[in-house]
Amino acid sequence: MSLADALSFLPGLATALAKPAEDAAALRQLAEWCGRYSPWTAPDGADGVRIEITGSAHLWGGERALAADLAARLDRRGVASRIVIADTLGAAWAMARFAEASDNVVILAPGELRAALASLPVEALRLDPITAQGLRRVGLKRVGDLYAMPRDALARRFGETVARLLDQALDEMPEPLSPLGEVPSRRVRLSFAEPITEPAALMLATERLTADLVLRLAREGTGARRLALVFHRVDGRVERISLGTARPSRDPRHIVALFRERLDTIDPGLGVEDMILAAYAVEPLPAEQIGLLGHSAGNETSGIAPLLDRLGNRLGLAAISQLEPRESHIPERASVRVAIGEALASSVTPAKAGAQGQLAPGPGSLDPRLRGDDGIRPPRPIRLFEPPEPVEAFWLLPDDPPFRFMWRRRRHRVMRADGPERIADEWWLPGASGEVDAIRDYYRVEDEEGRRFWLFRAGLHGGDRKPRWFVHGVFS
Amino acid sequence: MAHGVLPFGVAAIDRALPGGGLARGALHEILGVDGDEEDGALAAAFAAHILGHLTRPPTSPSRSLKRPGSSLSSLKGGGEGRGEVGVVLWCLPRPDLYGPGLAAYGLDPGRVVLARVARDAEILWAMEEGLRAPGIVAVVGEVGSLPMVASRRLQLSAERSGIMAFLLRRWRDGGQAARERALPNAAVTRWRIAALPSRPSLDEPGVGNPRWRVELLRCRGGEPASWEMPAWEMPAWEMEVPDATDHVSLAAALADRPAAPVASEKYRRAG
Numbered sequence: 001m002s003l004a005d006a007l008s009f010l011p012g013l014a015t016a017l018a019k020p021a022e023d024a025a026a027l028r029q030l031a032e033w034c035g036r037y038s039p040w041t042a043p044d045g046a047d048g049v050r051i052e053i054t055g056s057a058h059l060w061g062g063e064r065a066l067a068a069d070l071a072a073r074l075d076r077r078g079v080a081s082r083i084v085i086a087d088t089l090g091a092a093w094a095m096a097r098f099a100e101a102s103d104n105v106v107i108l109a110p111g112e113l114r115a116a117l118a119s120l121p122v123e124a125l126r127l128d129p130i131t132a133q134g135l136r137r138v139g140l141k142r143v144g145d146l147y148a149m150p151r152d153a154l155a156r157r158f159g160e161t162v163a164r165l166l167d168q169a170l171d172e173m174p175e176p177l178s179p180l181g182e183v184p185s186r187r188v189r190l191s192f193a194e195p196i197t198e199p200a201a202l203m204l205a206t207e208r209l210t211a212d213l214v215l216r217l218a219r220e221g222t223g224a225r226r227l228a229l230v231f232h233r234v235d236g237r238v239e240r241i242s243l244g245t246a247r248p249s250r251d252p253r254h255i256v257a258l259f260r261e262r263l264d265t266i267d268p269g270l271g272v273e274d275m276i277l278a279a280y281a282v283e284p285l286p287a288e289q290i291g292l293l294g295h296s297a298g299n300e301t302s303g304i305a306p307l308l309d310r311l312g313n314r315l316g317l318a319a320i321s322q323l324e325p326r327e328s329h330i331p332e333r334a335s336v337r338v339a340i341g342e343a344l345a346s347s348v349t350p351a352k353a354g355a356q357g358q359l360a361p362g363p364g365s366l367d368p369r370l371r372g373d374d375g376i377r378p379p380r381p382i383r384l385f386e387p388p389e390p391v392e393a394f395w396l397l398p399d400d401p402p403f404r405f406m407w408r409r410r411r412h413r414v415m416r417a418d419g420p421e422r423i424a425d426e427w428w429l430p431g432a433s434g435e436v437d438a439i440r441d442y443y444r445v446e447d448e449e450g451r452r453f454w455l456f457r458a459g460l461h462g463g464d465r466k467p468r469w470f471v472h473g474v475f476s
Numbered sequence: 477m478a479h480g481v482l483p484f485g486v487a488a489i490d491r492a493l494p495g496g497g498l499a500r501g502a503l504h505e506i507l508g509v510d511g512d513e514e515d516g517a518l519a520a521a522f523a524a525h526i527l528g529h530l531t532r533p534p535t536s537p538s539r540s541l542k543r544p545g546s547s548l549s550s551l552k553g554g555g556e557g558r559g560e561v562g563v564v565l566w567c568l569p570r571p572d573l574y575g576p577g578l579a580a581y582g583l584d585p586g587r588v589v590l591a592r593v594a595r596d597a598e599i600l601w602a603m604e605e606g607l608r609a610p611g612i613v614a615v616v617g618e619v620g621s622l623p624m625v626a627s628r629r630l631q632l633s634a635e636r637s638g639i640m641a642f643l644l645r646r647w648r649d650g651g652q653a654a655r656e657r658a659l660p661n662a663a664v665t666r667w668r669i670a671a672l673p674s675r676p677s678l679d680e681p682g683v684g685n686p687r688w689r690v691e692l693l694r695c696r697g698g699e700p701a702s703w704e705m706p707a708w709e710m711p712a713w714e715m716e717v718p719d720a721t722d723h724v725s726l727a728a729a730l731a732d733r734p735a736a737p738v739a740s741e742k743y744r745r746a747g
Binding site: 304306308310311314319320323324325331334337379380381382384385386408415416417418444446448449450451452473474475476 | 573684
């Protein structure tokens with residue numbers, strides 16, 4: 001019926017524009033809020049939320065208490081709802097939408113599944129309208145009518161979907177729920193009788209949650225690499241702090257300090273009623289001596305790791321790196337920045353060897369691979385520009401360094417020069433171009449002030465393209 | 477001077493500094509000259525040399541780089557005995573610091589943790605965090621603008637922890653340089669390092685050995701001074717000499733200005 005027709009029937013009809021995008025966002029927010037009951041939640045279609053409560057109902061004192069809590073909270077928020085707890089997603093979906101029940105909370109006991117669904121219309125199987133119409137046309141109007149049908153006949157006539165949905169609703173075929181977000185491996189929750197807003201109270205709650213989580217991690221001999229602290233607000237908004245650590249950690253002081261730094265970014269609104277601390281990535285972390293009374297535990301790692309985490313959580317872990325030498329004669333590949341998280345994770349064992357005073361060069365140390373076979377290394381600049389900066393250069397003979405060049409709008413007269421040092425593409429690597437342009441002739445030049453630059457010419461003379469000049473670095 | 481000093485090992489410079497060396501647990505500022513104010517190459521080299529001193533264990537039988545101390549291991553636990561080993565936190569806006577270049581000044585790149593931070597305020601924050609952390613021996617920050625309050629905070633943090641802090645000033649353009657250069661800050665010393673042209677040499681064409689003018693512009697409890705000296709850069713082959721002693725004593729090559737011309741060549745080959 002069009003709007004004009006409807007209005008002619010009922011002139012006082014209240015109308016509102018449909019806003020599907022906003023509806024979806026609100027539903028998603030609701031699903032996220034439902035995270036207080038279980039980590040496995042997801043929006044379902046345009047009007048539902050699925051929650052997998054297997055194993056978490058007992059935390060609320062049973063399914064009935066959980067449903068009652070959920071209903072009361074939804075009611076308080078002004079959300080009209082029908083809550084169904086059933087053995088299968090399909091059955092819960094069907095009952096929530098098609099069952100005629102007076103109560104808005106329905107709990108299906110395991111044995112009641114078949115009987116409860118039998119009287120529902122076939123649409124309750126989550127069928128598309130065309131298939132449902134087809135079923136109705138041949139007289140299959142209720143879900144119960146399908147029970148007696150042989151599955152293969154059903155599949156032949158109406159497609160695999162009908163048989164599958166029926167089996168899934170009746171718990172004869174599994175149906176996994178894909179959750180809204182990543183499912184944490186460890187999770188602790190704290191609910192408050194009265195919503196809290198005070199930063200001090202939030203801090204205290206954070207400490208308690210951390211202590212809880214740490215206890216569990218310690219029992220399992222693991223440490224967390226990624227953590228999230230989730231705040232469920234009274235108004236249904238969900239705020240979170242996510243952070244990562246350079247090393248697995250279960251030091252409560254350290255974890256609390258990381259959260260404390262970010263706690264001021266949380267807007268508690270009218271109050272926070274639940275807080276959930278979840279550890280996403282956990283890694284084995286054997287028991288270790290944690291320093292006594294602030295003395296370092298004799299192990300420098302524990303000294304610097306908290307710093308790296310603090311820096312990493314504010315600046316991004318990728319911003320914290322180490323210089324690692326690599327076996328390459330291409331200058332920009334000979335020394336690479338390795339993000340600290342990777343560097344630490346990848347090389348725990350060689351460090352042990354190094355610590356005992358052996359000369360095994362660890363992967364960050366200056367080792368013989370850096371040098372040429374003859375042991376003589378040409379000088380390298382202290383600053384290397386990435387990418388090299390193009391300059392306008394003037395030269396006389398093909399193999400000469402320039403006698404003058406313009407760089408950053410300044411003119412430099414070349415007084416002295418060393419070179420060329422030819423560095424060509426690593427043609428044995430995949431992706432090497434093998435082009436003339438990939439050949440670089442490096443010169444170390446000194447200008448009239450005594451500043452030293454590392455210039456190179458890309459390309460050769462006599463080709464189709466003029467060679468180009470770049471400043472790749474500055475010496476000191 | 478509550479935390480002692482780190483001698484340069486260069487008599488002329490150490491004489492000019494109160495206590496005979498660079499104060500530990502203090503903030504030091506290093507400037508470049510002209511074009512280098514933007515790149516900070518000489519400032520970085522000067523700092524790398526000092527840090528190289530600081531991070532090499534004094535008890536090591538050989539201080540040549542041929543025997544690197546376990547480097548990453550210092551991050552992951554296990555230091556080589558007592559003494560000053562540890563990690564340098566280097567905060568910089570552009571990641572243009574080059575590992576082999578640092579190594580040439582005696583600083584094992586494996587000991588450096590780089591923090592790439594875009595804004596000056598964040599760099600100063602990161603430095604302050606570093607100055608409070610155990611396991612860190614020195615903190616370096618490359619900053620453009622430096623409010624007095626921030627430098628004061630850094631100086632206090634350094635005093636409290638005994639960790640050395642270095643500020644390398646890098647200025648985007650002449651305007652910023654002129655503005656910032658005149659501003660006071662709380663650093664204990666202010667250095668300016670300039671490159672000098674190679675000495676003309678008949679028997680050695682091409683670029684000669686690098687030489688610096690090192691100026692101590694300001695020094696709490698000391699007088700400004702200036703020296704001309706060969707750069708501290710290690711020649712490539714020096715690292716190959718087994719059991720090299722401390723890399724080359726430079727003291728003899730130095731003189732208070734005006735410096736008598738000394739052929740720097742023989743000093744650089746010593747060791």
